[in-house]
Amino acid sequence: MAQQSSLPEHLSGLEPGFDVPALPGMSLAEVFTPALILDLDALERNLRRMSAFVQTHGMKLRVHGKMHRSVDVYRLQEQIGSATGICCQKVSEAEVFARAGVKDILISNEVRDPRMIDRLAQLPRFGGRIGVCVDAPEAVADLAVAVARHGFSLDVLVEYDCGAGRCGVQSAAEAVALARAIDEAPGLRYAGLQSYQGSVQHLSEFNTRRAAAAEAILRTTEVIGALREAGLPPETVTGAGTGSYTFETSSGVFTELQCGSYAFMDADYGQVLDIEGRRFDEGPWQNALFVLAQVISTARPGQAVLDAGLKSLTMESGLPLVFGHPDLTCTAVSDEHSQIRDPEGRLQIGNRLKLVPGHCDPTCNLHDYYVALRGDRVEAVWPVSARGRSC
């Protein structure tokens, strides 16, 4: 078990209203809980592993900013992870990265509110290349009006629904018509195709996942063929997630990967199996993201109650795992508490546990800071730069 916390010798954090969970130099035992913590060694290993992959296979890596919403994590992905651009899902999120100097941003989503289109059309003023997806001709027209107003240009990609059933045009014919509309619109640059199969990513069994991805890739290939035939070959074909990127890579038709969760891992991706039958979190990737929590009640025999609940981790992908303690099971998470089954009563007040959240993206968005640790020591405290930016 981790150490029990005691009053630190220095005074940091004892003032009412102190609202960061840690300061650089603190030990893990001194971090205020609940806190979103990063294991920097594990994070860097994950980034280097993906970097080696994309370099070996000649793929571009456009990491997903919606996962971490952090300028600092993105900078690390650029520095050691071969990231050459970022994708964001929302304009207000992209504004944060653009302001911070990120030079290649794709809004991998539809933007239809006229005011948000207007803000999107202003983003190139920060000096980078800005792209966006469309799945309707009216969107192309609205974008063209907005870029004319501001005098910049935008990259525009056709989004194709290759099986997830959410956004994206439904047929090759629609894709061709849309690509042509973009190509002909002043101020817009037809930049290619986005084709992302989100519902494949978490299929646990390797062959099942590969078959589902193959189906999506086949459909994408047909659309690319139609675009080529129409004289509109896509310069970029972008998509893929942490569960499927090896399949898109070997397809030969994708040029760019949009992986996000590989950097942090979570419990839902942890149960996904790789080609060798290893859990994602026990071979290819390491858990780098945790919610640090502390025992605040052991009044009920056989149970310990932690101080992290639904405001510190989200539950749509299931209960969190207790990292490093396969014998300890989280049985329930409520607004402010998690309950841990502890039949032998080993946990004591103040013991700290690292919870692996079910789903990293929305969990990160609950917190204002990442506490980045090197071993047992806080190396940095990073803001979740675009937290809450969902417009």
Added chain:
Amino acid sequence: MAQQSSLPEHLSGLEPGFDVPALPGMSLAEVFTPALILDLDALERNLRRMSAFVQTHGMKLRVHGKMHRSVDVYRLQEQIGSATGICCQKVSEAEVFARAGVKDILISNEVRDPRMIDRLAQLPRFGGRIGVCVDAPEAVADLAVAVARHGFSLDVLVEYDCGAGRCGVQSAAEAVALARAIDEAPGLRYAGLQSYQGSVQHLSEFNTRRAAAAEAILRTTEVIGALREAGLPPETVTGAGTGSYTFETSSGVFTELQCGSYAFMDADYGQVLDIEGRRFDEGPWQNALFVLAQVISTARPGQAVLDAGLKSLTMESGLPLVFGHPDLTCTAVSDEHSQIRDPEGRLQIGNRLKLVPGHCDPTCNLHDYYVALRGDRVEAVWPVSARGRSC
């Protein structure tokens, strides 16, 4: 269907980085989406209804601040809702309300980190009465040391586990021993008993819920008897939630109600039935809280995709409802999208829907602002004052 949005005549919100979802005076159609919106008429009606109840029955109302985390909502609960105090679950959350001048705050939870106990012991400096719960003798000792350090006093309540199985002492004998320890500790005032049965609140069927609450009340009554016999009668007996407060009230042993969700309602409480068999959201209470979302894709026939996902509403209590449109069903919520089944294709790009989230507390904690509307007009924009304050 709601109106389609267009560029407003004034320029508010067109600057990159504009980070409030609305300004007072805007119409509903101008609110940036996704946004957390309040129907002030419905909210005030809910507050007045609960006010009439507690006045009729002579109960104190200590509203739950963890639900809304908003100083402005609490002020309204004081002004028109008969609230005489607030409960918070965390010290950092209570600090926000204490700083704002709230004069009676109970931490309805265990606080065990020595630094957070130290901060708790400083809270009376803001001029109010501060209370906290305990379920272990060591907690009493730690609190006594901290109050001695700062020279204030704290109200301390014994927390009893009347059936929820989370925090709280397990027996009357433990409750008596703890009450005595508090009573004898310098600087601590033995203020009574907290007994809250959280797992009863959302039981849909009235008689089932009443029977489960009766069991919890019976156990609580036994503990109160033991405290009285020991010469430690509890001045305050506090607990109850929106699903059970009528039962605690009629028990004759509770003095104070801790309801929270009655003010806003949500989809999970909406399906709870009252004594007349009416849904909570169709008789006693009105939906006052919504996530306003906008259609951004209708590319897939029979479906509309909204711009609000898991970063705007939480899913541990299930899918959101589409307010005012029983014919429209939300079928999935992912990070940034919600999918609405729309077989007849009635929804168009830019249409705005009000989603009733499954669970109000963690949904509110996702947002930085409440947009408070009177009819179709934004009357106020309130910060979610204690958003993210979970230490």
